[in-house]
Each structure stands twice: as structure tokens, then as C-alpha cells.
Amino acid sequence: MNNTKRYLLWRDAFFCTCLTGTVALFFYLLFVNVSFLDPFEQAFEDFSFNDLYYSEGFYDQVTSKEVVLVNVKQAGRFEIAQALQQVAEAQPSAIGVDLLFRDLKEPYSDSLLREALSHHRVVAAFYWEDTALVASHPYFRERFAHEGFVNLDQPDGGRVIREFRGVKVNGDTSVSLGVRLARLAGKNAERGALDRLSQSQPIDYRIASQGFLTLDIDDVLQNESLPVLKDAIVIFGYLGTPTGNANDIEDKHFTPMNPSIAGRSTPDMYGVEIHGNVVYMLLHSRFLMGIPNGLVYLTAFFSCLLVVKGGMRLYVRNEFAFDILAKIIQLSLSVILVYFTLLLLKSGIYVRITPVLIWVLLGLEMIGYYEYLVVYLKKRFAWKSYLLD
Amino acid sequence: MEKLSLGLIAWLLISTAAAQDSLYVFQVKGEVILVTGKADRMAKKGSLLTASSSLRLGNGASLTAIDQRGVTYEAVGPATVGFQQLLARKGKPRGSNMTAQYLTYVWKEFVGGERNETLIGAAFRGEMRMLTPTDSAKVVNSKVRFNWKTDSLATAYYVLIRNIETGELAKFETDGSRLALYGDNSVFAGGSYVEWTVTTEAFPNLNNLPFFVFELIDRNTYRQLETEHQAFIDDLRLLGMDERAIADALCETFGICRFH
Numbered sequence: 001m002n003n004t005k006r007y008l009l010w011r012d013a014f015f016c017t018c019l020t021g022t023v024a025l026f027f028y029l030l031f032v033n034v035s036f037l038d039p040f041e042q043a044f045e046d047f048s049f050n051d052l053y054y055s056e057g058f059y060d061q062v063t064s065k066e067v068v069l070v071n072v073k074q075a076g077r078f079e080i081a082q083a084l085q086q087v088a089e090a091q092p093s094a095i096g097v098d099l100l101f102r103d104l105k106e107p108y109s110d111s112l113l114r115e116a117l118s119h120h121r122v123v124a125a126f127y128w129e130d131t132a133l134v135a136s137h138p139y140f141r142e143r144f145a146h147e148g149f150v151n152l153d154q155p156d157g158g159r160v161i162r163e164f165r166g167v168k169v170n171g172d173t174s175v176s177l178g179v180r181l182a183r184l185a186g187k188n189a190e191r192g193a194l195d196r197l198s199q200s201q202p203i204d205y206r207i208a209s210q211g212f213l214t215l216d217i218d219d220v221l222q223n224e225s226l227p228v229l230k231d232a233i234v235i236f237g238y239l240g241t242p243t244g245n246a247n248d249i250e251d252k253h254f255t256p257m258n259p260s261i262a263g264r265s266t267p268d269m270y271g272v273e274i275h276g277n278v279v280y281m282l283l284h285s286r287f288l289m290g291i292p293n294g295l296v297y298l299t300a301f302f303s304c305l306l307v308v309k310g311g312m313r314l315y316v317r318n319e320f321a322f323d324i325l326a327k328i329i330q331l332s333l334s335v336i337l338v339y340f341t342l343l344l345l346k347s348g349i350y351v352r353i354t355p356v357l358i359w360v361l362l363g364l365e366m367i368g369y370y371e372y373l374v375v376y377l378k379k380r381f382a383w384k385s386y387l388l389d
Numbered sequence: 390m391e392k393l394s395l396g397l398i399a400w401l402l403i404s405t406a407a408a409q410d411s412l413y414v415f416q417v418k419g420e421v422i423l424v425t426g427k428a429d430r431m432a433k434k435g436s437l438l439t440a441s442s443s444l445r446l447g448n449g450a451s452l453t454a455i456d457q458r459g460v461t462y463e464a465v466g467p468a469t470v471g472f473q474q475l476l477a478r479k480g481k482p483r484g485s486n487m488t489a490q491y492l493t494y495v496w497k498e499f500v501g502g503e504r505n506e507t508l509i510g511a512a513f514r515g516e517m518r519m520l521t522p523t524d525s526a527k528v529v530n531s532k533v534r535f536n537w538k539t540d541s542l543a544t545a546y547y548v549l550i551r552n553i554e555t556g557e558l559a560k561f562e563t564d565g566s567r568l569a570l571y572g573d574n575s576v577f578a579g580g581s582y583v584e585w586t587v588t589t590e591a592f593p594n595l596n597n598l599p600f601f602v603f604e605l606i607d608r609n610t611y612r613q614l615e616t617e618h619q620a621f622i623d624d625l626r627l628l629g630m631d632e633r634a635i636a637d638a639l640c641e642t643f644g645i646c647r648f649h
Contacts, residue, residue, distance in 0.1 A: 056494050058487045063480075064459050065413060068435075213415055213455070215434055218581060228413040228435040242553050242582035335495055339488075346487055 008386035013309035016370040020304055020363045046158045046254070047262050049338050049353050053345045054205050054256035062206040066283060067276045068092075068232045069214045071239035072099065078109040083220045084116035084236070090229035094184035095122045096177050096279075098150060098237035098272045101136040110139065118143035123180045125150045131170050146184065148177030152253065152274060155200045160254045161269075164278050166197025178278035181233050187283050202288040202350045204281045205257055209244060209269060212276055216243055233279055237272025288350040300356040304363040307333070311364045312386060315371075326364050333360055412438040412454040412475065415461060418555045419450030420575040431578055443471045447575055449557065453480065518546075518587045522603040526644035527614060530577065530605040534569040534648040535585060543589040553602065554580025562591075569648065572605075581605045603646075614645045 053059055070087065072080055080099070087095055097117065104110050117124055117136075123146040126135035135141050149168060152161050166179040175183070179197055213228065217236075220226065240248035252267035253274060259265070281287070311329075315322040334357060341353040370387070377383035414423075414436040422445040423432040432444060438454055446452060446466025454462045454475060461480035464470040470478075518537040522528050535548055548568050551558045559576040561568055570576070577583065584600035606614075615622065618639060625635045633649055640646035 052494075056490065058490055062459060063415065063455060063461050065415070065455050065457075066459070210416075213413070213434065216581070219433055219435065223433065223435065226435055227437050242580070245553075339491055342487065342491060 005386060008384060008389065009309060009312060012312055012370070012374070012386045013305050016308045016312070016366055017301060017304045017359075017363060019370055019373070020308070020359060020366045021301065023366065024358055024362055046160050047354075048160075048162065048256070049341055049357070050162075050345055050350065051160070051256040051258075051261040052338065053342050055259055055261050058342055058346070059206060061208060061211060062280070063211045064207055064280060065213050065228060066232055067207070067212065067279050068229055068234045069212050069239060069272055069276055070217055070220055070234060070236045071214060071243045072217050072236055073238070073241045073243075075217045076109065077101070077105060077113045079217055079221060080236070081109065081112035081116040083217050084113075084119070084122065086220055086223075087226065087229055087234050087236075088116070088119050088121060090226040092121065092229045092232050092234045093186070094181045094233045095119070096148070096181045096233065096235035096237075096275065097122060097124050098177065098235055098275060100125055100127075100134070101140050104137055104139055114140050114143050118145060120145045121184060122146065123148050123177055123184065125177055127151050128168060128170060128174075133170075133174075146180050147174075148180035149174050150177050150271065150275070152271065160256060160258075161203065161274055162256055163200040163202050164274075165200050166278075166282075167194050169198065176278070177235075178275050178282060181235070181275075181279050182282035185233055185283060187285070196287075202290055203255075203274070203277055204286045204288050204348075205255065205277050206286070207273070207277055207280055208257060209273055212273060214239060214243055233283070235272050235276055235279070237270065237275070239270050239272060286348070288345070288348055291349065291351045293352070296352055296355055300359040303356055304359040307360050308363045308367065311367050315367055316387060322367075330361050330364055333357075410440055412456050412462060412472075414438065414452060415455040416453040417450075417579050418452075419466065419557050420447035420578045421445070421450050421452045421466070433579070438472060438475070440472050443469060444475065445469050517599055519585065519601045521640055522585070522601065522646050523641070523644045524601040524603075526601075526603040526640065526646050527606045527610070528603050529608055529611045529647040530572045530581075531608070532569060532571050532648045533577075533583075533603075533605075534567060535587070536567045537587040539566045540589065545591075546587050546589060547591055547593070548585065548587050549593075549595070549598070550576050550583060550585045551600070552576050552578070552580045553582040553584055577605060603644075608647075611645065611647055615639070618643055618645070 070083065072083075075083070084095065084097070101113065116122070117140055122144075124136060124141070124144045126133055126147055127150050128134070135147070136144075141147075151168070152164065154161065154163060155165075164176065164178070166176045168174050168176075173194075175194070176197075179194075215226075238251050240250075240252075246266075249267050251271040253269055253271060254265075254267050255269045255274060258268040307329075311322065311326065314325065337353055337357050337360070341351050344351050367387075374383055374385040374387055378385065378388055414432050414434055417432050417434060421432040422429050423436055423438070424443045424445060425439070426441055429445075432452060438444075444452060444464055446464055446468050448467045450466035452464045454464075456462070462475050462478050463480045464475055464478060518540075520536040520538060522533065522535070535550075537546065537548075539546070545562055545564055546566075548561045548563065549558065550561075550570070555578070557576050557578075559574070581604055582602060583605065584602045586598045586600045588598060621642070622635055622639070625638055630638070636647050636649070640648075
């Protein structure tokens with residue numbers, strides 16, 4: 001191939017890549033702005049290829065006693081207070097209470113609960129509703145030693161809990177329940193740790209529901225001593241009645257661990273288990289490195305450029321072979337790119353591969369349309385192209 | 390020789406530090422007795438296993454223990470397993486070979502997957518023979534008495550009792566209208582939620598049977614629940630009912646049961 005041909009090939013590949021990007025952007029804007037296509041937007045909003053890593057169990061599953069969950073089921077305040085006292089006696093490093101006590105009930109049980117919640121190792125929960133703080137009744141709250149927010153809001157507004165934010169600044173700086181627990185256990189207390197946690201971080205799910213040591217509140221109350229809780233982080237919360245009941249979806253959420261990565265399904269993980277995963281991640285400083293969107297789009301552009309260049313060469317040599325091979329190449333590229341993403345995730349690098357995949361796959365499809373365009377341009381402006389000359 | 394001695398000492402120190410002298414029970418299914426120097430008791434989640442402990446696992450029972458590093462050890466019944474034997478039964482690490490798992494996943498997607506679950510768009514309704522414990526009842530765990538309606542044509546009834554938390558299922562054949570089980574029955578071990586049903590078929594399809602679920606509670610909880618219905622109990626006393634009849638009425642009306 002002479003230099004002119006080579007130049008034309010690169011130029012055509014570049015323009016075809018730009019055309020692909022424009023078409024992809026057009027369709028994206030169409031999905032976002034046209035109301036009748038809204039279901040498509042919603043479907044894609046909650047979809048990520050990275051979820052495969054968790055839903056298909058490609059990650060190294062952990063069984064841990066560092067984070068112990070206590071299911072309060074439908075227990076009353078008296079039982080919860082007793083269980084908190086019993087757990088505190090076992091000397092855990094921190095106790096999280098993923099429960100809110102909005103109203104007062106009976107003076108006796110309320111006073112016991114207030115006493116139990118005021119323990120110096122207990123972290124109580126609250127949440128932010130926009131800029132308003134929602135917490136337990138002031139009777140309990142005035143004695144809290146520590147508090148942490150339990151918001152699991154997602155930056156893109158999706159329903160799948162993929163990311164968490166450890167620190168929020170709503171006038172005052174507040175810290176999440178998970179971060180507060182980890183700090184009580186001596187982790188993330190160093191300078192600068194909170195700055196990092198004020199950014200959304202992907203959650204590195206390691207512990208599936210069955211990987212937690214989960215105790216029923218009855219088990220706690222019936223046991224005279226609980227040596228297993230010494231130095232552990234214990235989180236009280238709701239995990240179904242009975243524990244793990246698949247049909248009980250109170251405080252249950254969608255996570256990448258869900259066996260269905262797209263389409264309709266039931267929530268898969270209790271809120272307290274999500275906090276447990278965050279705490280485990282913080283305890284082991286297993287932060288995933290998120291690749292910035294700019295770099296993802298740059299990668300998508302250059303990947304598309306290379307694939308389109310190869311596709312154009314094949315197209316010019318043998319159009320019939322291109323028509324057959326294009327589909328096989330698209331399929332192989334999808335499999336390889338997703339595998340590459342999962343490998344990176346295993347190494348602690350979180351990449352949103354969808355833009356790369358869409359750009360690359362659409363790029364091959366666009367070669368035929370690009371040819372129509374250059375035919376028109378050649379007629380009007382004597383445009384030179386690798387595909388025609 | 391010096392190097393060899395130093396190496397030997399280092400190896401001994403490392404192996405002593407790495408040796409496990411205690412484990413904790415992580416999961417229990419079925420009846421598992423923890424035998425210690427003091428007294429035998431049911432193994433529960435969080436129970437401590439020391440070098441002097443051993444486990445007696447019933448038929449179909451299993452136990453998973455965990456050490457400080459998160460390594461699991463598994464024992465399956467029927468068996469008696471000592472502490473050292475348990476240490477030799479390490480659980481399999483999960484999710485190790487991602488490439489093989491991914492290729493298997495891709496292959497399954499190519500060949501159309503394997504998801505052909507049966508989806509049923511209906512609710513089951515049939516003749517329910519069960520009387521007490523009623524659905525969603527709370528029953529004192531010392532004794533549970535099952536009562537059901539009889540049928541003149543049936544010669545035998547099969548009572549199926551399943552512990553929801555451990556999955557243990559027990560089947561009893563009887564020709565009467567009631568069956569009593571005491572709290573030490575293995576089907577009640579390791580969980581507080583139990584479901585039961587009664588049928589005239591010896592080998593029924595369990596998916597086609599309606600079950601009643603009840604929760605096992607202790608006497609203190611029962612007394613607490615009783616006080617919530619004190620006005621009802623007082624009314625029955627005024628009517629001249631004795632304590633046993635009042636307990637039966639409480640069971641049938643509010644699902645709070647204590648069987649004598």
C-alpha cells in the first residue's frame with residue numbers, strides 16, 4: 001500500500017469514527033429526551049457489564065467474622081436494648097445500629113434503649129433527605145456517642161447500589177455509618193482519608209449474604225457469652241423474618257450481586273449487608289480505582305479508529321467476506337472486551353466499558369453508511385476516499 | 390548446621406503462631422451437639438470450638454466453622470468430629486479461576502442458557518386440614534401439639550414438619566387427629582421458624598401443599614404476649630373458663646399457643 005492510500009485509509013477511519021460518535025450521541029440524546037423511549041433509558045441506566053463480575057461469582061468470595069450482623073427481626077425495644085448491652089459486653093471494636101427509632105413508645109423500654117445506644121462504641125443511624133436530616137427521636141439522639149448516615153444514593157440516580165459516598169457536606173460534614181464504624185475500629189482515621197471518601201467510590205462487594213456471620217437477636221439474647229464478637233464490627237439491622245427469607249423485601253436493595261443483571265427481578269441484598277460490605281472494604285482498604293470518563297471515551301475513540309481501519313481494509317479487499325466476518329468480529333470483540341473489563345476489575349480497576357463497546361461495535365456497522373456519504377461527497381466535491389479510489 | 394538449627398527454630402515459631410487453637414461456628418444445619426469438658430449442648434452460630442471440643446453431627450446435619458483469618462472448615466453428619474479432624478477439613482476457596490468461569494458463562498449464553506424455571510401465575514388453594522398451630526402462630530417451644538381435621542375415608546395422615554432455617558424435614562404417619570412433639574425434637578433444633586402441613590398422601594409433591602408457619606418462643610416471651618391480651622383473658626375468667634381452656638382460646642384466637 002502506497003503512502004497516499006495509507007493516508008486516505010487513516011483519514012477515512014478517523015471520519016468514520018467521528019460519524020459513529022455523532023450517530024451514537026444522536027441516539028443517546030433521542031433516548032434521553034424523547035419520552036416514549038424512556039423505558040430504554042431506564043433499562044440502560046441500571047445496566048453495567050461490570051455487574052457480571054459479581055452476579056456470576058467471578059470475584060474472590062470472602063467469608064468473614066470481622067463483620068458480624070445481628071438480625072433484629074420484629075424484636076421490641078426492650079430486646080434490642082438487652083441485645084446491645086450483651087454485645088457491648090463481648091468487647092467488639094464497634095457496634096452499628098442500622099435502625100431508626102423515630103417515636104417514643106414505652107418509657108421503661110425507651111430508657112433502656114437510650115442507655116444502650118449511648119455506649120461509646122455504638123454508632124447510630126440517620127439519613128439525609130435532600131438537605132434535611134432525618135434521625136431517631138431527640139430523646140435517644142441527645143445521648144448518641146456517634147452517628148453515621150445510611151444513605152445509599154447513587155450518583156447517576158440508578159436503583160442498583162454500585163457506589164457509596166463516605167462523607168457528605170451539607171453545611172456540616174457528616175460521615176456514613178460504614179466509615180464511622182471503620183474509624184472506630186482504627187481504619188481510615190488518617191489524614192486525607194475523608195477527602196477521598198467524599199467522592200463516590202465503587203463498592204468492592206466481596207461478601208455475599210451467606211458469607212456473613214449472621215446472628216438472630218434471639219441467639220444473642222440466649223447466649224451467655226459471645227467470644228466471637230470480640231474485636232469484630234457488629235451491625236444490628238433487619239435481615240428478614242426469618243433470617244434470609246427470600247420473600248421479605250423490607251430494606252432490601254438491588255446490587256451487582258443480583259443473579260439478573262438486566263430486566264425485572266427482586267432485590268437481592270439487605271441494607272445492613274451493603275453496609276457490611278462497605279465496612280469490610282474499608283477495613284482492608286480495598287478501594288477500586290475508577291477510570292475517569294474522559295479516558296474511557298478517549299479509549300473508545302481510538303479502539304473504534306483501529307477497528308474501523310481494519311474493517312475498511314477488509315471491506316475494500318472483499319466486501320462479501322466483510323459482511324460475513326463483521327458479525328463474527330463484533331461478537332468476538334464483545335467477548336474479549338468484557339473479559340478484559342472483568343480482568344481489570346479483578347485487579348482493582350473499575351472501567352465503564354459500555355461506551356467502548358458501543359463505539360467499537362457501531363463503528364463496523366457504520367462503514368457501509370460512510371461509503372454512501374463519500375460517494376455523495378465525491379460527486380459534489382471530488383472527495384478522495386480509500387473506499388472508492 | 391547453624392543455619393539448619395535457625396531454620397528449624399523459625400519454622401517451629403511460625404507453625405506455632407499459625408496453628409489454630411480456636412474456631413467459631415459459622416453455620417449449622419440440622420442437629421449438631423457440641424461436646425465440651427463442661428456439658429454437651431447444641432452448637433449455635435458463634436459458639437466457640439476449642440482444642441478440647443468435639444462435634445456430634447446427626448444424620449443430614451452439617452457445620453461450618455471459621456478461624457480468625459476467615460478460612461472455613463466443614464463437617465457433615467452423621468459423624469463425630471474432633472477439633473483436629475475438623476481442622477483437616479478445610480472448605481473450598483470460592484471464585485478462583487475467573488477465565489474458566491467466564492468461558493463457561495459465554496458458552497452457556499451461546500447455547501441458549503439453562504434458565505427454564507417453571508413460573509406459576511396462580512395461588513394455591515385446597516382443603517386445609519390444619520387447625521393448630523395456626524398460620525403465623527407463636528408457640529412455646531417446650532411442646533408443640535399439631536391438630537387437624539380428619540376425614541372418614543382416610544386411613545392414615547402424614548404430618549410434615551420443616552424447620553425453615555435449617556431445612557430439616559420430618560414426616561410422621563398417624564391415624565389420629567393430633568400429634569405432639571417435645572422441644573428436644575431434632576426438627577426444632579437450630580431455628581425458631583417451623584412450617585407444617587398434613588396430607589393423606591404418603592409421598593406428596595411438597596410444592597403443591599399449603600404450609601402453616603409458626604414461630605417457637607420461650608416462656609418469658611409467651612408471658613409478655615399474654616399480658617397484651619389481659620382484657621380478653623379476664624373476660625374468659627369471668628365466664629368461668631379454666632386456665633387450660635383459656636390457653637386454648639388464646640391459641641385459636643390470637644395464635645399465641647402453649648400446649649399442656
